[in-house]
Amino acid sequence: MSRTDTRPDPVEAELARALRAGPFHLALRAALAARGLALHRVQHRLAQRGVHVGVTSLSYWQQGARRPRRAESLRAVRALEEVLELPPRALTGLLEPPSGERAASRPYRAVVEESGSLGRLLTDLESPADGGLHTVCQLERVRVGPARELQGRASQHVVRAHRDGVDRYLAIHVGDPGCAPERVRVRANENCRVGRVRWSGDSAVLVAELLFDARLRAGDTYVFGYGFEDGTGGPSKEYTRGFTFPCGQYVLQVRFDPAALPVHCRRFTRSTATAPRAGRRDLTLNGRHCIVHLAEQDVGPGLLGIGWDWT
Structure with a gap:
């Protein structure tokens, strides 16, 4: 008699943890790994939705070297949630400070x-x-x-x-x-x-x-x-x-x-x-x-x- 393995997928478990705790770039990286999509494929699927973003920018975002801030970048992140089959605001919510939080940084x-x-x-x-x-x-x-x-x-x-x-x-x-x-x-x-x-x-x-x-x-x-x-x-x-x-x-x-x-x-x-x-x-x-x-x-x-x- 066969049994179904009910142990959680470690990749999906890591994605759930990253989406819950952040930060944004680690959540994005975990989502890309879970969906098995290369950056050029993600870029292509975004373009199909009328959103144009470079592979270099996507790479910077997942490395944490840059953070989406401009309106067009935030629009791209919302489209990323669709491409990566994530709940609405799963990524964009990680870009927003909690209510009442002080400035994210100071020089x-x-x-x-x-x-x-x-x-x-x-x-x-x-x-x-x-x-x-x-x-x-x-x-x-x-x-x-x-x-x-x-x-x-x-x-x-x-x-x-x-x-x-x-x-x-x-x-x-x-x-x-x-x-x-x-x-x-x-x-x-x-x-x-x-x-x-x-x-x-x-x-x-x-x-x-x-x-x-x-x-x-x-x-x-x-x-x-x-x-x-x-x-x-x-x-x-x-x-x-x-x-x-x-x-x-x-x-x-x-x-x-x-x-x-x-x-x-x-x-x-x-x-x-x-x-x-x-x-x-x-x-x-x-x-x-x-x-x-x-x-x-x-x-x-x-x-x-x-x-x-x-x-």
């Missing part, structure tokens, strides 16, 4: 005060506007010394690639007033090594290239750790992390030297580097361990940090 100049210097450093390192990585979670530990100086910081970082071929991350350090970036040391702690390092002579900005041990494919996650040893600036009053893209989870811990404890700590946000502080909330300093921290989920583009008063 570096919006989240770093020394944006002119930073822009020149990123250009020197041939950094694309989108490095191909989104942060899944990040744990950052900051140390403030007995002279109230920023001694250093260490970061444990989990990222996900949204296009193929990503093999590095550019870490940005912005010191306090008086910082000498040429004296700041970069450490590669886990699953990466230090590549090129650039700093600006007229600002407190340093950019370090961290090279991964593997070249990532779209959808891959990667864990790595790195740090900066500073101690060159004047008294520190806050630590701020700028996000150009949404972040899944962010934890910031600031440890103070027992000889120099602040009298008041607070959490704050800024939409841009020049915007006023918002989202203020008092934080409790753990006196025994001299630590204050914040933990945030679904962080949007902008700035998030902890500030403190010495007197």
Whole structure:
């Protein structure tokens, strides 16, 4: 007696997962694989529907190198849903931010005060506007010394690639007033090594290239750790992390030297580097361990940090 195999098709299961969770380019790639259609065949079927899009554009879309934005591109995506036998809005829905969600991204100049210097450093390192990585979670530990100086910081970082071929991350350090970036040391702690390092002579900005041990494919996650040893600036009053893209989870811990404890700590946000502080909330300093921290989920583009008063 024969039996029918009721196990789910792994290709269809992957398609269902990709359509449910996104992002767009992985869902498109899964749909193409499930239907067994080459890009030139897809292009031909779109043309039959009066929609003309190049094979190169389709390739960029499935790689995550480009994202359909213009009206004619969105019309092509709606036609793709028909060609690939997908439910209406299965792909177009992945191109829309959820209701009430903040801007999908912000440029570096919006989240770093020394944006002119930073822009020149990123250009020197041939950094694309989108490095191909989104942060899944990040744990950052900051140390403030007995002279109230920023001694250093260490970061444990989990990222996900949204296009193929990503093999590095550019870490940005912005010191306090008086910082000498040429004296700041970069450490590669886990699953990466230090590549090129650039700093600006007229600002407190340093950019370090961290090279991964593997070249990532779209959808891959990667864990790595790195740090900066500073101690060159004047008294520190806050630590701020700028996000150009949404972040899944962010934890910031600031440890103070027992000889120099602040009298008041607070959490704050800024939409841009020049915007006023918002989202203020008092934080409790753990006196025994001299630590204050914040933990945030679904962080949007902008700035998030902890500030403190010495007197």
